[in-house]
Amino acid sequence: MCPHTLVRMERADAARNRARILEAAAALFAARPPHEVTMDDIAKAAGVGRGTLYRRYPDRASIAVALLDEHERELQERLLRGDPPLGPGAPPAERLAAFYAAMVRLLEDHAHLVLGSEVGRTRFETGAYGFWRAHVRSLLVAAGTPSPDALVDTLLAPLAPEVYVYQRSDRGLGMDEIIEALTRLTRVL
Amino acid sequence: MCPHTLVRMERADAARNRARILEAAAALFAARPPHEVTMDDIAKAAGVGRGTLYRRYPDRASIAVALLDEHERELQERLLRGDPPLGPGAPPAERLAAFYAAMVRLLEDHAHLVLGSEVGRTRFETGAYGFWRAHVRSLLVAAGTPSPDALVDTLLAPLAPEVYVYQRSDRGLGMDEIIEALTRLTRVL
DNA sequence: GCTTAAATGGACAACGTGTCCGCTTACTGA
DNA sequence: TCAGTAAGCGGACACGTTGTCCATTTAAGC
Numbered sequence: 069m070c071p072h073t074l075v076r077m078e079r080a081d082a083a084r085n086r087a088r089i090l091e092a093a094a095a096l097f098a099a100r101p102p103h104e105v106t107m108d109d110i111a112k113a114a115g116v117g118r119g120t121l122y123r124r125y126p127d128r129a130s131i132a133v134a135l136l137d138e139h140e141r142e143l144q145e146r147l148l149r150g151d152p153p154l155g156p157g158a159p160p161a162e163r164l165a166a167f168y169a170a171m172v173r174l175l176e177d178h179a180h181l182v183l184g185s186e187v188g189r190t191r192f193e194t195g196a197y198g199f200w201r202a203h204v205r206s207l208l209v210a211a212g213t214p215s216p217d218a219l220v221d222t223l224l225a226p227l228a229p230e231v232y233v234y235q236r237s238d239r240g241l242g243m244d245e246i247i248e249a250l251t252r253l254t255r256v257l
Numbered sequence: 258m259c260p261h262t263l264v265r266m267e268r269a270d271a272a273r274n275r276a277r278i279l280e281a282a283a284a285l286f287a288a289r290p291p292h293e294v295t296m297d298d299i300a301k302a303a304g305v306g307r308g309t310l311y312r313r314y315p316d317r318a319s320i321a322v323a324l325l326d327e328h329e330r331e332l333q334e335r336l337l338r339g340d341p342p343l344g345p346g347a348p349p350a351e352r353l354a355a356f357y358a359a360m361v362r363l364l365e366d367h368a369h370l371v372l373g374s375e376v377g378r379t380r381f382e383t384g385a386y387g388f389w390r391a392h393v394r395s396l397l398v399a400a401g402t403p404s405p406d407a408l409v410d411t412l413l414a415p416l417a418p419e420v421y422v423y424q425r426s427d428r429g430l431g432m433d434e435i436i437e438a439l440t441r442l443t444r445v446l
Numbered sequence: 447g448c449t450t451a452a453a454t455g456g457a458c459a460a461c462g463t464g465t466c467c468g469c470t471t472a473c474t475g476a
Numbered sequence: 477t478c479a480g481t482a483a484g485c486g487g488a489c490a491c492g493t494t495g496t497c498c499a500t501t502t503a504a505g506c
Contacts, residue, residue, distance in 0.1 A: 079473070081472065081484065082485095118487065191419070192427065217428065218437065221420055221424050222420075222438045222439060225417060226414040228417060228420075241406065246411075248404065249404070255444050270454080270502070271453065296493080300455085307456065307494095308455050308495095311495065
């Protein structure tokens with residue numbers, strides 16, 4: 069682009085390789101559990117060397133985060149500026165229910181990504197978690213719920229990918245049943 | 258014990274080594290994050306060989322589970338036969354609140370164990386999770402809550418060790434605040 | 447005591463990780 | 477158009493962990 073940009077531009081080959089890595093990783097993660105995919109597998113599939121891979125992504129988790137990023141951004145945008153009940157305008161309880169439903173749809177498509185990639189507490193360190201947290205917290209405050217700080221994480225906990233996958237696969241529950249149960253949680257407001 | 262027991266008794270040295278392993282593992286897990294403790298560390302600290310360790314415990318997770326087992330059993334006993342509101346007799350909502358409070362106390366002491374030991378979905382495969390699930394489900398049924406199957410896991414999700422540690426450490430919340438937030442969840446019944 | 451089968455423990459091979467450094471390639475300014 | 481330069485590349489390497497295997501030891505039964 070503009071050669072006079074103050075921030076040094078990313079070199080063309082670097083950009084190409086990043087795209088290749090992300091594409092290859094997405095294919096591999098879709099095919100088998102992320103923790104069974106080695107960094108070497110990804111490098112091989114992307115047609116880049118080991119060092120190139122490590123330069124950008126120090127571990128599997130950071131690759132998974134990068135893959136999730138775009139999908140999460142879209143939902144974040146709708147929460148901020150979309151139509152009610154997801155966006156501003158509807159009563160807090162309805163917005164929370166809409167948020168739950170939207171998150172379930174996100175999980176249905178991408179839970180396998182974040183799952184197993186050395187999750188654990190990693191999930192909370194994602195920028196995305198902070199966003200969901202701030203959003204739900206603002207709904208709690210708007211609803212006048214007392215001491216929202218502890219309740220936020222409590223309400224966000226059922227959206228953990230492990231929980232969702234357990235409900236779907238091991239328990240054989242459908243998306244609708246899960247959404248219904250989550251919607252019931254909005255009574256705490 | 259009785260030499261005529263049909264089920265072959267565990268040999269004396271085997272029992273001694275199991276005790277050693279559990280004791281050593283508890284000390285190591287208390288000192289640093291479980292995922293930084295190698296199987297070799299445990300074997301060394303317990304004064305047994307690598308093979309001996311693997312014979313009984315195929316991985317770190319199974320050791321952590323064994324360590325948790327006794328503490329969980331005690332709570333399970335109190336849920337089944339203890340005094341109200343934890344045990345039978347009190348209304349479902351109060352029993353659920355009491356269960357939450359008891360679990361928080363358990364987490365406060367032992368969350369570090371299950372945390373990081375290759376958790377993820379492992380948690381659900383524990384026999385203990387099945388027990389908590391059955392207990393809460395029975396409370397939901399007793400309260401006449403419709404379609405309890407999806408709601409159970411939703412209500413159990415905030416008790417995930419990762420969530421608790423995040424609230425305590427990263428968010429700086431106290432046990433009381435967390436218990437209060439969980440108690441609020443009993444409104445969904 | 448003697449037999450037998452379980453239990454032990456360390457050596458071993460295979461694997462994944464992360465780093466390092468010589469080589470290559472894309473930008474830049476003349 | 478063409479060097480000069482710095483960023484980017486990639487494979488070889490060393491390290492640490494894992495899980496298995498089997499010769500040896502040791503407890504229990506007769």
